Amino acid sequence: MAAVACGAPSHVGVIDDLGRRVEVPSRIHRVVTLAPNLTEMVYALGGQKLLVGTDDFSDFPPEAKRLRKVGGMQPNVELIAALSPDVVLATTNGNHASLAPSLASAHIAMFVVAGERLEQIPSGLRKVADILKLTSGEEASSALRRAIERQRRHRIHPPSVLFAVWASPMYVAGGETFIDDLIALTGAKNAVPPTMHGWPAFSLESFAASPPDILLYPGASVSRKQIDAVLERVPHWKGTVAAVDENRFTRPGPRVAQAAADLNAILDRWKPTP
Amino acid sequence: MLQLDRISFSYGGGTLAIDGVTLRFEPGELVALTGPNGSGKSTLLKCAARVLVPQSGSIRLDDQESRQWLPKAYARAVGYLPQNPEPVVPIRAIDVVVSGRAPWLGRFSWESARDYEEAERALRLCDAAHLAERYLDEMSGGERKRIFLARVLAGEPRLILLDEPLTALDVAHVQQLAALLRQVVERTTATVIFSSHELNWSAAYADRMLVMNRGRVVMDGRPREVMTPEVMRDAFGFDAEAVTTAGRTWIVPRV
Amino acid sequence: MNSASDLRRLLFLIALLLAIVATAILVGVTFGASGAGLRTLFGSDPTARRIVMGIRLPRVLLAALEGAALAVAGLTFQTLLRNPLADPFILGVSGGAASGAAVGIALGIARRHPAAIPLLSFAGACGATAAVFLLARRRRGVDPIRLILSGLVLNSFFSAIILVSLSLSPNSDLTVAFRWMIGNLAGASWNDVIVLAVSLAVALVVLVWIANDLRLFSFGEEDASGRGVAVERVKLAGYATASLLTGAAVAVSGIIGFVGLLVPHLVRMAWRRDYRHLLPLSALAGAALVVTSDVVSRTIAPPLELPIGALTAFLGVPFFLLLLRRET
Structure with a gap:
């Protein structure tokens, strides 16, 4: 992949679950999650070191309670920006989507992960891992798929x-x-x-x-x-x-x-x- | 100066509010337009003011079809005062009067010192200079009528159309205002046409009286020709006696 | 002499309001949930800079434009309808704009062509304006109480459209409908600022063009016609422009109520003059009011933000009732 030569760190274009093309920095150091299922995914992938903030509802695992909170149903854009994340993970909840233009004005990428259906959960785990450049994605995703299958x-x-x-x-x-x-x-x-x-x-x-x-x-x-x-x-x-x-x-x-x-x-x- | 030729008008295609009216007005006339309620007086004035467009017939001002005039040019020549103009928000008398200068202003221009001079002159003519800074909603009915008349005069029109300027006034104010109309004609040589139900006052001050009934002009003449018991019975539908004192004829309803 | 002193007073008031708007914008940019102040703009912290330039500035500017647009729309509706109770929200025009946007979202147009949303809002606003006008129209002008009643009915109808279309749309829920119905500036972006700024600029050009005609509406349409105003053309331009302003304002922030009612009256309390004076003063006073309300709404209980529409309603409802009492 040819990196674009410019002063800023190079970005990669990815398509999120709303079908939006999102330019995400190729190296991720700081992540904010806007929903508890996403926070749990980041922990499950072993990426908790990257987490700098979550929504008010993220309480699992218990350590997640100690992270900086950016608001509940309607997260506060300014608090998110103050954590200067490389990427914000959000759900298809309409309130999250409405924050995207505002975050874009502050040059912060937001990636939306769908979680409406069961099969989207393991693949969502994989997507989160890919965005965060975590190597555990494939394994965690297929482990979850197997665990789900065991309950059939x-x-x-x-x-x-x-x-x-x-x-x-x-x-x-x-x-x-x-x-x-x-x-x-x-x-x-x-x-x-x-x-x-x-x-x-x-x-x-x-x-x-x-x-x-x-x-x-x-x-x-x-x-x-x-x-x-x-x-x-x-x-x-x-x-x-x-x-x-x-x-x-x-x-x-x-x-x-x-x-x-x-x-x-x-x-x-x-x-x-x- | 103004010529109406067989004009007809109806609201929304109903019965004719104006039914084939032909009239001619000369400069310097004070004309009283009378007739029972709903006889078409207001509609006739609106047609002459170009507020309404008659469905048929022609209206000519200075021998030019009224529709061919630019709206602003027509408004400079013809000053129209609707019945009971009511502002919805408080407004000063001087602002009302100077807004009569609107037809003389360009699209983006504001009233100049000369426009204010005209407004003040008009206020003085109407004996209302002392009211200039007062707000309209703090005034009596008579004071307001004078402000609105001043507003029309401020536009320096040659033809003045007034819709019921004498209504809702007490006797003293009716007389004052009727006398004022006479003065306007004499001082400015404009033609004034006003509609009114005040037959006796109209007859006392006007040069010419028109009587309308069901959209037609049924009488057009000098006041003494109109003020007869026969006209009252046929056009207005009431029994009257003509009483003549001091060289004037007064109509008195028979009780 | 009269005109000169009037103009001086007008220019003084414009300067005063400009100073208030500038101060409100400065305060709005300085305070916020993250605590980053204006000083940081001159420092080296890129995050604080990003917050101030990328988030607070567009939001504060959007608030200012929003206030100006709604106040000017309100003033124009009040002038055209000769009704001091007219306001885009009360008339149902804001509701029409929001349902236009909501239908666009429900049909998935929003996702494919985001630029279509302001157009749909505008279409909704125009539809609502036409409906209000037809419902409230009487032979002699427009009856104030009928106008309020038809606005009330239209508002319920549009709320229903918003709720139904957003409930039916994928990936959405009622909190999104709520955002449209109560007004919210939290999602402000530079794109929104541009959309509203362009709409406001276009509207102001038209309104300045017809200002000398509009002010003559104060004694009724017949009177204006008698003063040489091309009444029908001015009405069409005026209603379309007020609808454009409402549509654009609602498209970027949802329904913020009562600004259009409140501001022209507050201005008239300070300076009772005609439309040409009230137009610039209302625009600036509207900007000042909404920027201030926005600053209050996001600093009163951080990090929570009160919806700005709720705040303007707190201010507007008592005022409306007072006016209604005086009218009837």
């Missing part, structure tokens, strides 16, 4: 699973999400009709019409009380309710294989009612 099950009586990210109104994981992929991987079926994509609102009427065998909810942001308050309104429903580790299940990061294992454990305990 085939069940004769596949239970239907509803994953509610919020109780009232009930927002659920619909088709074409990595949760939907996890449910399929573990041999269950999503209670949400396949025509409902993304994270739609799910009415109690739909709940009664296609009652799930198992209702899952993220244990940190939704309480059992909130779930019970909703279930009181469908008294005939007799399914299983289980809280899951919020961060494993809502972050499309390297711990997704553990989420699949958690899900398998729940599904294995379930017995079809005769």
Whole structure:
């Protein structure tokens, strides 16, 4: 590859998951991540020395809490720039994308990594490694792929699973999400009709019409009380309710294989009612 | 100077608000335009002011078709005052009057000292020089009418069209303003056409009276020819008596 | 004599406002979440330089242009409609602009042709202006209360369009719709500054061109026509320009409300003169107001930034209610 001869360090053009062409410095020393799954990826790749800042939600591994924070839903551009990163890693979340022009004005590259589907997670890990010039990418990515594959099950009586990210109104994981992929991987079926994509609102009427065998909810942001308050309104429903580790299940990061294992454990305990 | 030839106008294709009117005005005339509500007085004035364009007929100013005049040139010759112009934001009297100079200004020019002199002259003529720095919303109805008349005069028009300048005034102010119109004609030799429901005052000061009914001019003559019980009954629809005192004829409704 | 003293006063006010805008810009560039000050600009720290030149300066300039554009749009709407309550936000024109942009994002046009977004915003603003105008129009001018009611209805309609199109668009969520609906300068870039600066320059050329006609609208269209104004042509140019300003302003920052209402009135409180005076004064006062609001919004609780639209609403709503009371 012929390096362009100029005063500044040379850059390479890469295409990110929004299809944008991003000029990233060929040597990376400082990285800011804007989402916890990306922070976890950088740690999983052994690239934590490069991390100079993360978003407010990045709390895993626990050391990540000590990194400089640049804001939550709407990261602060100026705080990011103050860390003078060589590259900012972001997700397809629209708020991140809207920061790109502003960061570009400060000559800071932003690379967007998609994490909507399960298969994007190992390949995302690979992309992050390539951007950061970490050699562990191929190995980590195929290890994760194998770990995910180890959780594949085939069940004769596949239970239907509803994953509610919020109780009232009930927002659920619909088709074409990595949760939907996890449910399929573990041999269950999503209670949400396949025509409902993304994270739609799910009415109690739909709940009664296609009652799930198992209702899952993220244990940190939704309480059992909130779930019970909703279930009181469908008294005939007799399914299983289980809280899951919020961060494993809502972050499309390297711990997704553990989420699949958690899900398998729940599904294995379930017995079809005769 | 102004010639209307068989002009007709209708709003949105409905009934004719002006129905084939032919009129001719000479310099230095004070003309009262009367008629019941909805008879077409305002519409006629708007057509003459080029605010509305009649669907048929021709309007000629100085023997030139009004539509062929440049808008600004026409506005310099013809000063039009709509009924009840109301500003929405507070504005000083002098600013109102000097805005009458607008047709004389270039696209980017501001009023010069001469424009202000004209405005002040017009204010003096209307006996309103002391109101110059006051805001319009702090004034009485009579004071406001004089400011707006001064505004028209500041534009030095040769033809002045006033839509109901005497309405909403008490008797003393009606008389003052009617006398003022007379003065304007005499001092500036402009032609003044004003619409009014004040028949007696109009007759007392005007040289010529027009009576409109349903879009047509039904009477055109000297005040003494118009001020008869017959015209009142036929054109205005009320029973009246003509009373003559001190050489003037007054119309009094019969009770 | 009268004209000379008026002009002197106008020039004095322009100079005063310019000084305020310059100060606000300087303060805005000096303070921010990272603590990098203006002094660092003259130092050798490249990061601080990047923050000041690459992030704060475009943002502060965008705030200034935004304020000028919205204030001038508001003033022009107020003049054309002869209604002191008119404002691009209240009329629903900002909402139209934002839904134009949102539809563009939902259809994926934004990603392929980013330059199309200001055009779609402009189209949305024009559509909304036409709709407001048709809804509120009466035989004798435009009824103020009808105008406010139709603006209210249009705003709900446009909010629905924004929510629906952004919910349906890929890789997006409601927080993005929220950004459009409440106004936000956090994503300011030099490109945005250029788009808005060019639009404002074009608009000002047109408005200066018709300023001598527009000021005659203060006593109604018939009166203006009687003064030799080509009313229909001036109206078309005026509405199109106010829509262009609103469209460009919304395209780069979402809906920032009430600036167009607030600023012309504040200016009139200080100097009651016609459109030719109010045009430069409103532009500068609008710039000063939005730059100041932006500085407050990002320094009041760092690193959190309050949406600037929320701040202008805090200022604007009580003022609007006061005006509405006086109107009715």
